Amino acid sequence: MAKRSIPDIVIGRLPVYLRALSFLVAEGRQITSSQELGDRLGISSAQIRKDLSHFGEFGKQGTGYEINFLHDQLRQILKVDRMWEVALVGAGNLGKAIADYAGFAGKGFVITSIFDTDGTKIGTRMGIENVAVMDVSALGQTIRDREISVGIIATPAEHAQGVARTMVDAGIRAILNYAPITITVPSNVRVQYIDPVVGLQRMTYYL
Amino acid sequence: MAKRSIPDIVIGRLPVYLRALSFLVAEGRQITSSQELGDRLGISSAQIRKDLSHFGEFGKQGTGYEINFLHDQLRQILKVDRMWEVALVGAGNLGKAIADYAGFAGKGFVITSIFDTDGTKIGTRMGIENVAVMDVSALGQTIRDREISVGIIATPAEHAQGVARTMVDAGIRAILNYAPITITVPSNVRVQYIDPVVGLQRMTYYL
DNA sequence: TAGATTGTTAATCGATTAACAATC
């Protein structure tokens, strides 16, 4: 019962499960249950069990889930049991904060190249890996040379589509887009959006 | 045909529609259609029409939608035709980037108070509004005094739940949480999450 | 064993889509 056409919405919840399991691991806990996970995440236990069942059987009746084991399994399923090189475009306030963000450590991602158009930024060193900012004209070649699959866009909205195009043409297949605009990419490329304004505006309706 | 129990998922798309309309406004365009919006956003035209139909009739058969009008209507529906004061907790790299973010301008939000626990940060001025960072012990009283409804959490994960609690107790009803942890709040309080690791991990499965 | 919790089934619930009459 595994592997064929898992709903996107299920995949979308797995990283949240993984994050909760990481906390349980850090707390030194051994066993958890779909009930406990559901309570922590505000999700029904049935949904957690159903989601996991798409990938195999990870629990024991009457007992629950071995935390370390399930944690490892989810890391494998999500392919974050390895380190993905990430190319970041945009070295302004936002790009710098992303490059400096310590939260990627141990989660499967490391930003190993940074690009900008601003001549005063190019050549300066930045981020966890302390890499030199390159001119955005080197973006495509760098992606190709290093076979980078994951990109982050942190440019102004007006440049996002162009950058996405360059990334895709060079072989990027996953883009995290911080620019406040919807971008168009081929259907074999995934995009996730991060826009705090959209996040806030999703809540004000209810106020 | 309006106002009773609109699906959450519909509300969630409206800010994206609004964002697209803002671009059309900026481009000086007058009229658009559900087809054009759908093409830009990668959504079916039927879905856009259905979503809008929850709130009223905004278009003209044979013609489409008057861009400025629909833009204004969505701003009213989402209640972003006013300015919401936002309290930000966490003045580290991430908090500073959020405070300095120019993208809130004209979208309904302004960060007017910033809090941290770090004594070396307290008193320094920060963000678009150039406000002095306050000790987090002043959070509750500030929210009450200024009747602030919207909060942003940009603390380490271990402090997020406590901050959320303080915010909620003081009357906050919408929280944008950048901390990489699920927080628990009463059901009348909305939470939106921003976690780049979750965003990236939602894509690696497909690589 | 007795108690607990999984994995799975079937039913329910909700969202999306296709189609088209209405009408600008």
Place this chain on the structure above:
DNA sequence: TAGATTGTTAATCGATTAACAATC
């Protein structure tokens, strides 16, 4: 008018939930 596009209906599709046999 002829062409285009809305708003809405009904059908389809998909996701969530409740319930429980299996079993640790």
